[in-house]
Every structure is written in structure tokens, then in C-alpha cells.
Amino acid sequence: MTDVIREDFDTVGEINDPPRRPRSRANTPWSRFTAYRLAFPSLIVLVLLVAVCVIGPLVYTIDPNAVDPILYRNPPSSEHLLGTDSAGRDVLARLLHGGRVSLLIGLVAAIAATFIGVLLGALAGFFRGRTDALLSRITDVVQAFPTLIVIITLAAFLGPSFGLLIVSMALMEWTGAYRVVRGLTLSLRERDAIQAVTGLGATNWRVISKHVVPSVLGPATVVATLLTAGVILTEAGLSFLGLGVPPPTASWGSMLSEAQSLQILQTAPWLWLPPGIAITLTVLSVNFVGDGLRNAVDPRQES
Numbered sequence: 001m002t003d004v005i006r007e008d009f010d011t012v013g014e015i016n017d018p019p020r021r022p023r024s025r026a027n028t029p030w031s032r033f034t035a036y037r038l039a040f041p042s043l044i045v046l047v048l049l050v051a052v053c054v055i056g057p058l059v060y061t062i063d064p065n066a067v068d069p070i071l072y073r074n075p076p077s078s079e080h081l082l083g084t085d086s087a088g089r090d091v092l093a094r095l096l097h098g099g100r101v102s103l104l105i106g107l108v109a110a111i112a113a114t115f116i117g118v119l120l121g122a123l124a125g126f127f128r129g130r131t132d133a134l135l136s137r138i139t140d141v142v143q144a145f146p147t148l149i150v151i152i153t154l155a156a157f158l159g160p161s162f163g164l165l166i167v168s169m170a171l172m173e174w175t176g177a178y179r180v181v182r183g184l185t186l187s188l189r190e191r192d193a194i195q196a197v198t199g200l201g202a203t204n205w206r207v208i209s210k211h212v213v214p215s216v217l218g219p220a221t222v223v224a225t226l227l228t229a230g231v232i233l234t235e236a237g238l239s240f241l242g243l244g245v246p247p248p249t250a251s252w253g254s255m256l257s258e259a260q261s262l263q264i265l266q267t268a269p270w271l272w273l274p275p276g277i278a279i280t281l282t283v284l285s286v287n288f289v290g291d292g293l294r295n296a297v298d299p300r301q302e303s
Contacts, residue, residue: 046289064094105245125188127204142174225293
């Protein structure tokens, strides 16, 4: 009788046990990053673009600012692989040097904006109360002003410059990182680990620097990546309007400014196609890499 009951329980157990799922590959940040199909190819394209812009001018040594009226809008040739512009300057040389400028502005401005957002977001989320209310109202005010209009106004009064672009875009674009970090910090502050460290006598600044900030660096990196693409587009738009990088310094946006003429669009595509393709590839690659990083940081994101 006992054996029969035992067999019955074994049978019920086998029926009620959930089916075992096949083992999947390791759930690592890298596997989640590559699960987004466009992330890894975009990373390769982005690395190649950066490498070409960094190493290219060391190999292709033509002066990007050398003016030669005789070479006025010459089409691509063996001497000038991408032709020359309206001032007789080599387009490929300006494309390579302009890539350095555009990528540097995008990277530095994005890092600066993210740093400001992380710092203020951590302070608002940790201290809460009046600090949170004050910083949140400042954030609302900054977001109320269109970034492009503010930078155009500053450039009109102060004159276009490399430093003005970086500082103004950093001061206008930190709000996204602030909101992400503030929300995460509000959640982290209530965790037992943070409460325990605080109860043991750790100062607020030590808790923020040693425990809060390292915990939000992953999402902040995603924000910085996506912000880089936005800054590059903003710089290109400002340079197209003549309010970006001052001449004769080359940037992808300033190279596109020559394409304002319909005649150039129709008869001299070598003047606007290379910088246009470079901007498109860079922005798309950065955005896709950012999507992959978002998957890597947050496992709940769908691939």
C-alpha cells in the first residue's frame, strides 16, 4: 500500500513539475549587447571612422587649409582623391581633419553634459527635499529653452568659437542625464546596503561617491553615447549656418555649408556627399551602439 501511494506521489510530482527550459547562453553584458543585431556592426563602423579620422591625416599629409584658386572645384582625380572645393582646398584632407573636430566636439560636450547631469542628479536624488525641488525647477527652466536657438543667440553676440560650442551644448544638454540619474538615485537611497553604510557613520559625500555614482555609471554611459550623436548633428547644423567652428578650421558641418547653392548640389556632388555620408554613418552608428549598450545595462530591454 505504501509503495502504491509513493508511486502516486511520484507521478503527481512529475506532472506538476514545470518543464525544464533549455540552457541559454551566458547572460552577460556582452551577450546582451550583441543580441541587438545592429549594435556590433555599428561598433565596428564607429571604430573604423574614428581610426580613419585619427590616423588619416598622418598618412594623407595635404594641408587642408592650403588655398589654390587654380584648383577651383576640380572633380576627383589621382592628385586629389575627392576633388577640391571653391577655394581650391583638398576635400579629402578637410574631411579627415573635419572629422577630428566634429568627433571631438561631440565627445567632449557629451562627456561634460553627462558629468553635470550625473552630479546634479545624484545630489537631487540623495538629499531630496529642497535640494531636489530646486534642481528640478532649474532643469525645467533649461529644458524650456530650445538648444539650437540659445546657441545661435550666443554665437551671434560672442562670435562662433570651438570653446563656445562645447560649453554651450554641455550647459544645455545635461538635463537628460539628470533625470535618469535622479530617478535611479531615489531608488538606490532606499536600499538596505545604502542604509547600512549610512548607519555605520559614512558621510553623505562618501556614500554618493563610493556607492551611488558607480551604480548609475552604466545608464549614464548610455545617455552620453546617445547625446554624442545629438551634439554632432547640432554642430553640423550650426556650422552649416556659419555659426559653428570658425573658418578656416574644417568640420563636417562647415563643409556642408558650401552645398547651399543649387548649382553645387547638381554639378559638384563631391563637395557635399563625403561629409554628408560621414555624418550619417557616425550618427546612425552611435545611436545603434547606444541601443546595444541600453540592452547590456538593462537586461529587461528587449533585443
